[in-house]
Amino acid sequence: MxxxxxxxxxxxxxxxxxxxxxxxxxxxxxxxxxxxxxxxxxxxxxxxxxxxxxxxxxxxxxxxxxxxxxxxxxxxxxxxxxxxxxxxxxxxxxxxxxxxxxxxxxxxxxxxxxxxxxxxxxxxxxxxxxxxxxxxxxxxxxxxxxxxxxxxxxxxxxxxxxxxxxxxxxxxxxxxxxxxxxxxxxxxxxxxxxxxxxxxxxxxxxxxxxxxxxxxxxxxxxxAELGWLNCSVRLNAENEFDLDRFLVDIVEGIRQELLSNGAEPAHLKTIGLWEGFFGVANLISSDTDVRLSLPSHQKAKVADIVVNARVACDPELLEQIVKKVLDHQASQINADLEYRQLQSFRPGRPEPTHRYATAKT
The missing domain is CATH 3.40.50.300 (P-loop containing nucleotide triphosphate hydrolases)
Structure with a gap:
């Protein structure tokens, strides 16, 4: 582990x-x-x-x-x-x-x-x-x-x-x-x-x-002070778009919105997948740059996009920001978004199944 x-x-x-x-x-x-x-x-x-x-x-x-x-x-x-x-x-x-x-x-x-x-x-x-x-x-x-x-x-x-x-x-x-x-x-x-x-x-x-x-x-x-968000969407564009550029723009757009709201990201990552290829972009703090950690080097008209965000802010605010950025970036490439799943919440109190007070030999 x-x-x-x-x-x-x-x-x-x-x-x-x-x-x-x-x-x-x-x-x-x-x-x-x-x-x-x-x-x-x-x-x-x-x-x-x-x-x-x-x-x-x-x-x-x-x-x-x-x-x-x-x-x-x-x-x-x-x-x-x-x-x-x-x-x-x-x-x-x-x-x-x-x-x-x-x-x-x-x-x-x-x-x-x-x-x-x-x-x-x-x-x-x-x-x-x-x-x-x-x-x-x-x-x-x-x-x-x-x-x-x-x-x-x-x-x-x-x-x-x-x-x-x-x-x-x-x-x-x-x-x-x-x-x-x-x-x-x-x-x-x-x-x-x-x-x-x-x-x-x-x-x-x-x-x-x-x-x-x-x-x-x-x-x-x-x-519980961390806002948690997982979101998946299907992107359909009229013309081919650069998947890697789109992923980076999503993360950068969210980063800018978080900065303007004084919210510190613990981790933000997005992956784009379609028919055998994929790309990943991520951000690990407010004072680091967005990183294309795994480029796809692909253009596409359709892609499944998943966004995971862990941020020190209210989850409702985080959801508003992510939806705003996704909708804006989709409009920039004349694409339709179909939201497949969207969850935002604060983690609940940990209740371990087992907890050992001393180490066993």
Whole structure:
């Protein structure tokens, strides 16, 4: 399982690891997780040819039995040698509620790898140094800190976007806040550092044992401050349009609207798919640029568009913004929009299926 805050790069990291394992001749299964349906990550990973199941509607800890069902579904046709799992980016306390129950209840079926948590540099530096405004409340920041606290390994991702001095500063902050926790650097986009990451995850030993002292009231209130939106639409245009440009324009339009409303994005991503091709654009904070993380290099007249947004604002405002931008961008290319699904809400209080107070041997 690979955790980390919203926008840390978990999906890209899992795709990179899955590709490495597949090159070794191993069968790989992936389980994604979200508080709602229509998850960009699931569509992306399936488009890359991976065997993917999804736990939707609640986090792994609150849907532990469904997590186990989905892992069984992965083995229905071809039993995986490796299962990679991506928890919801606003969740923590996963050692006590997922890893320890797996170890105790299913010890004969699984070997549990070290629990890796990805540090998101853009928000991580601000939160750990406490020197500037992050756009999140202290309760939301509490979640990121607790995620890092329970990690067996902290991965500084997106190092292709950092100078050596910036990466050094992050590593020093981590050493100060989480002494003794191993730290590795890498770039899931470029693949740098992943041999060392894979070697670490292949280790066996006393991992997944950091049971948090956690205040569930603060945790729940921090999650509830985030507006959650998943939206899927069918786009029909009179003439061919550049799919990648359209995806970037959607994310940039939403970014501008969020800025004007003083709302900090935790993560915003959109995927466009049609007949075998796809593209992905995303945004991870208000002070970073929109990124075309996976270009399609395609023109199309029809495309299915999925937008996932996690933002520190009221979900009703978030829905208004996303609909406004989608409608505007569709009008720019003389296209009709058919809304297939639209969900916006605040996450409810976490109610884990299991929670172990101490680590089992």
């Amino acid at each position: 690979v955790g980390g805050f919203l926008g840390a790069g978990k999906t890209t990291t899992l795709a990179r690891l899955a590709g490495m394992y597949r090159e070794q001749g191993l069968n790989v299964g992936i389980v994604t997780n979200d508080q709602a349906d229509d998850l960009v990550d699931t569509g992306l990973l399936r488009s890359l040819g991976f065997n993917v199941e999804e736990v939707a509607g609640a986090c792994f800890c609150c849907s532990f039995n469904e997590l186990m069902d989905q892992m069984q579904n992965l083995s229905a046709d071809k039993r995986p040698d490796v299962i990679l799992a991506e928890p919801v980016g606003s969740c923590t306390d996963l050692v006590a509620t997922v890893i320890q129950p797996l170890k105790h209840l299913f010890e004969r079926e699984f070997e549990i790898a070290p629990y890796a948590v990805i540090l998101k540099p853009s928000h991580g530096k601000k939160i750990l140094s406490a020197t500037s405004t992050t756009g999140f409340s202290p309760k939301a920041e509490y979640i990121l800190k607790k995620q890092l606290e329970e990690a067996d390994l902290i991965l500084i991702n997106r190092c292709d976007e950092l100078s050596t001095a910036e990466a050094d500063e992050l590593e020093q902050l981590l050493a100060k806040n989480f002494p003794g926790t191993p730290v590795l650097r890498g770039s899931a986009t470029e693949g740098t550092g992943f041999e060392a990451i894979s070697e670490f995850l292949d280790q066996q030993g006393e991992f997944g044992r950091k049971i948090l002292d956690i205040d569930y009231d603060v945790y729940a209130e921090g999650e």
